[in-house]
Amino acid sequence: MPHPFRTTAALTGVALLVASCGGGDDAAPAGTEEGGLTPITVADTAGAPLYFLTYGQEQGHFEDAGLDLDISASTGGATVIPQLVGGDLDVAGSNVVSVLIGAAQGLPLRMVAGGTSTSEDPDQDFSALMVPADSPATGIADLQGQRVAVNTLRNINDIVLGSMLEEAGLAYDSVEFVELPFPDMAAAVANGDVAGAMIIEPFVTAAEQQGLKIIGRPYSDLKPGLQIGTYVMSAQAVQERPEVAEAFLEGVQATADDIAADPEAFRAALPELGDLDPELAADVRINLWQGGTDRESLELIQDLMVDYALVEEPVDLDEIVVG
Incomplete structure (x- = not known):
């Protein structure tokens, strides 16, 4: 049964743009040091992924890592990658399939931290x-x-x-x-x-x-505990400012550890974080976050992506995974 190749077509357009611009090598590094914190722009998928980042910001985990996050909501998937490659974002939250498709098409993407995973239960x-x-x-x-x-x-x-x-x-x-x-x-x-x-x-x-x-x-x-989401930076940004990638991973890990240690505190914050009805927030299943990237999940997903013709061949995970 045929499916429209919307994701592939969108990312192909970005790949052509990157090629025509020489891979964006002349772009200025994002963010400057202000008040001891480095401001960065981040977009993540509306819903639980966005709640996670906002919670981490409110709890001070990213500030402790030296970052001041300017967070915005996105529809996720491939839609956020053009903003990242074009320099409008410093970090983008997406799903691993969209990022692997983009990397297979030659986009300069680097996974700097793990995003949403599902429960082991x-x-x-x-x-x-x-x-x-x-x-x-x-x-x-x-x-x-x-x-x-x-x-x-x-x-x-x-x-x-x-x-x-x-x-x-x-x-x-x-x-x-x-x-x-x-x-x-x-x-x-x-x-x-x-x-x-x-x-x-x-x-x-x-x-x-x-x-x-x-x-x-x-x-x-x-796969129990399957990693679905990922946080991505451009290859140039990681190369020029590795401390930002490291600090972002530190903030993600601290937030993940906080939620794992006290999931009910995160649940209690959901009505305000997501404008959720308190009765709904009391019953929703909470996502799992692990901080770093789960290579086993990526390898499993990549193999199926090849089987289902989303990509022709696997990408080099050693190249694109940095956190």
């Missing part, structure tokens, strides 16, 4: 494959030939749902993926516009409250 996986309460489906194989909502095409969803389908003895593309924003998915399932949806928190808990049921855990089914 499948019941606490913040992703879920969901269907109506009265659906006869009990697993992804029951959705063969039907429409399944995902937030983006030709990306991490192809990897995790494709793997689930193959584990069920089906071809990885034996369902029809339909692109929908996360906030719209539960209504689309309830209305019968799609047979199921690949949803993440806090929308999973909200969908459960609306009567949808879970029939699979896409992230943890592939």
Whole structure:
């Protein structure tokens, strides 16, 4: 079943821009020292990834590392990479598939810290494959030939749902993926516009409250503790200002350790961080953050990316992973 290559096409355009500009070698280093802190601009995906960064900033972990973060929300994935390559951002939060696709196309990207991971406990996986309460489906194989909502095409969803389908003895593309924003998915399932949806928190808990049921855990089914997100800088920025990359990793690690030590404090902050209803915040499954990059997750995902033709061959992880 054909899928639009939106992510690949977008990143190809960025690769051509980089090539035409000589790889951006004349760009000035981002940020200057002010008041003992280095200001940097960071964008991350709206939702839990953004909550994580904001929490770390509010708790002083990035300040302790010597950084002053100017944080903005993004839609994530490939959309944020042009801003990074173009010099509008110092650090971008994205998912590992988008970054690996970009690196395979020659974009000068470096992973400087690990982003969002899922839980080691499948019941606490913040992703879920969901269907109506009265659906006869009990697993992804029951959705063969039907429409399944995902937030983006030709990306991490192809990897995790494709793997689930193959584990069920089906071809990885034996369902029809339909692109929908996360906030719209539960209504689309309830209305019968799609047979199921690949949803993440806090929308999973909200969908459960609306009567949808879970029939699979896409992230943890592939690998418990799977790393999905990553923080990226340009290769030039890392080369010219390695101390910024090191400080950012320090701040991410400190925030990850803080949340691991006291997850309920993070949960208590969610209503303010994400403008969430307190009752919803009390029930959502909290993402896992590990600080550094999980090479095992990247190797597993890369192998499947080659199998599913998202890239022709793996990239050199020793080159692109620096934190």
